[in-house]
Amino acid sequence: MHFIGSGNPALDQHVQELLRARLGESVVLHPVTDSSISSLNNAPVIAVGPSAFTRVWQDNRNAAILALLVEKDFLDDFKSFGQVSGVYFDVPLLRQALTGKAILPHANTVSLLATPESVALYEPVADQLMDYGMKARFFIVSSEEELIPALVRALSYGDFLLATPDEDIYNPRTIKHILLTAYRRNRIVIGPSQAYVRAGALASSYAPFPTMADLGAQFLQTFFETGAFPAPAYPETFAVEVNNQVARSLNIPVPENEYIRQSVNDALNGEGGRQSEQ
Known part of the structure; x- marks a missing residue:
């Protein structure tokens, strides 16, 4: 091998x-x-x-x-x-959105930033979230100059910002501005990875x-x-990481990580879970 x-x-x-x-x-x-x-x-x-x-x-x-x-x-x-x-290696957006829902049970609107080229990749999650009583709206970022104005509109709409693995938007050059803008408007960011939680996002699911x-x-x-591999797939088990310092600063009571993880699994395996994560 x-x-x-x-x-x-x-x-x-x-x-x-x-x-x-x-x-x-x-x-x-x-x-x-x-x-x-x-x-x-x-x-x-x-x-x-x-x-x-x-x-x-x-x-x-x-x-x-x-x-x-x-x-x-x-x-x-x-x-x-x-x-x-x-x-x-990444996490299905549906699972990330339900991670946010487990932390904010009242949440029913989700904002996402996308470029004109990437928005089609993320549109399926908007349809999936309807099965969980949630609505998603996309805010398009066509240039770097449009990032903060689009972000402000996104934060005004959604109960939380669902971050995607879109490196044209979420990258080392922009993440500080995104997280600070969200923090100042008392909004949380979910995802897209453990690294962003350490940088100031509230939480993310991840595959250990x-x-x-x-x-x-x-x-x-x-x-x-x-003599052949199975088709590519996500791992069956995910974990959750939470930035407790951000949670305290925003005065958000966050359940234990295992409770969040199990809540997401229960949602996916329940009536709304008929939609595939993949």
Whole structure:
């Protein structure tokens, strides 16, 4: 089995240890160099992150690639070609929205920022949320100059701002302004990841590394048994991270993380849960 890392030694080592713990110490993960990618044979290649995946894909279209730590939108561009699969790293927007609902039970309006190019990717969640008694509205950001005006309108409409993994909007250059603007207007931001919670978003669901490794190991076992990977998928188990300091500053009583997680699962598995997260 081949392994091409993200370039972050600590992260790559952690991923390898998790996989070995699930596949057995007899499994050898052979590191891949750029010069050897084109000669890879039928053995599966584990690619950590989008850059690693792209390097393999560009040099060897016949390789059987299992992508880890990639988002669904990224992998959707490749999964219909060759032997490509993966474990999604991002969180379905529906689950993130229900995370906000579990924290603010009275919430029934959700605001989202989107670019003209990305809005179509997020429109399905607006239809899904109707099954949970919620309405979603998109506020379009066509240029960097329009970000704060669109954000102010979004915060005036929604009970909370549902952040997306749209890097044209949410990135290191803009996130401080987004979070400060929301804070000053007494509005919370949900998502899009743990990193943003640490920066000042109130909460986010996320897939823990062990659960992603569990699914990745299952996919590899299926490949060994059948010669093919299952279709890409999200892990079955998610966790919740909350910024309690932000909650206290906004005077928002936040339930325990496990209560939030279970509330989201109950909602998804209940009457409203007929809509697929994927």
